[in-house]
Amino acid sequence: MAVATELAQTIIDPKAYSLRDPVDQAFRTIRAETPLDVASLEGFEPFWVVSRHADIKEIERQPDIFHNGDKSTFLTNIEGNQRVQMLTGGEPNLIRSLVSVDGLEHKNLRGIVFPHITPRAIRPLEDQIRAIANEFVDYMLSFDGECDFAADVAFLYPLRVIMTVLGVPQEDEAFMLKLTQELFNNADPELNRARAELTPEEMLKSLWETTMELENYFAAVTRKFRDNPTTHINSLIANAKIDGEYLNHRQMMGYYIIAATAGHDTTSNTTAGAMWAMAERPGMLKQMQDNPDLINAFVEESIRWEVPVKHFMRSAVSDCVVGGQQIKAGDWLMLSYQSANRDESVWADPFEYRIDRKDNPQIAFGYGVHVCLGQHLARMEMRILWEELFKRLKSVEMNGQGERTISNFVCGPKHVPIRFKAN
Ligand code: HEM
Structure with missing residues (x-):
């Protein structure tokens, strides 16, 4: 058997992700x-299309067999892969970040930031993040009953939080937002570079230009923090x-770039999506207000x-069996977090938005040694904003049709028009 061509075309189509339903239906059949x-x-x-929760976990549990860095970590066509290798001198990824390295290199790099972003390490940031959340709540309420929650709040609040943690000054936030959107939303004419x-x-040309612009920016950041070290993540x-050696150029740039981009776009997408879901469900706001422990x-x-990160790719280093299938050394696999988070064998009603789930083993942060480095920060900042x-x-309700970004990689709502009343 093979994945039906029509279904395969849908699950790689950026436009289908912007409608979401066609992708959900295709994966249901898959x-x-x-x-x-x-x-x-x-x-x-x-x-290989890996669509089930259990199979993704099994693959991510075996990082010695399934590598991130041997081929592109996100789906790219053959021509694109060849061009990237020409630009990088043979590497399969434009950016050499945590998600595109393996083994000891990954362990060493991850160890630089990991101790500073555990639940215990970030607890002292709670008050500072709450103050930022309140600034954005005030800002939203200043719109007098109507706003685009995605563009006016959800894009900006996680951006401010991560830039504060990284040590990026507020005047550079707009630049960071623009370049992040260019990087992740290349297929979307409203948000891409051109x-x-x-x-x-x-697309590849514009990705390269954006990457170079980010690298120029971060070169100055390295100089600044070597002269005056602080506890900010960029300084680490x-x-x-x-x-005994500083990170090499590609490792350092990759680290800055993944923290500065993955560190807000994903959380923004989730925040905007939560508001969209709530605004479409009368009574949910009241339910949350009456039951704060549901937060x-x-x-x-x-x-x-x-599921803001739709997929990541892996490649097999040796032959092995997963989910009853024989995978061969060199095979390339797409781990679909979108599909795994709708897996009927894990949730009886995966297409329902339910805030009273007792057990929710969502896998949108991935799993195993590459599991999202910022997961605790993301959870904490979203909890505080909602509180x-x-x-x-x-009250809150939709005020027109929401819209999603055209992308098959990192994406989510880009417009969530709402009408609201303040207390
Ligand atoms: C709702 C918000 C977020 C989602 C859904 C998300 C999702 C993901 C996913 C799916 C991965 C790959 C995991 C894997 O391969 O198993 C990942 C990795 C990563 N995320 Fe997040 N992320 C979010 C927020 C953040 C934040 C706030 C940061 C900021 C520090 C961050 C930084 C990273 C980094 C550095 C990695 C690479 C980790 C590694 O390869 O070792 N993410 N994230």
């Missing part, structure tokens, strides 16, 4: 008929040494629901 099978599409190296429909060749990256379940469900906003909001 989970039922070909849950772990090969997709063969013109212009692409064949790849503000136009791009050919695959133009600038001053870290492995075996963690609300956050967890919003992450499962939105503060729910105190101040009397």
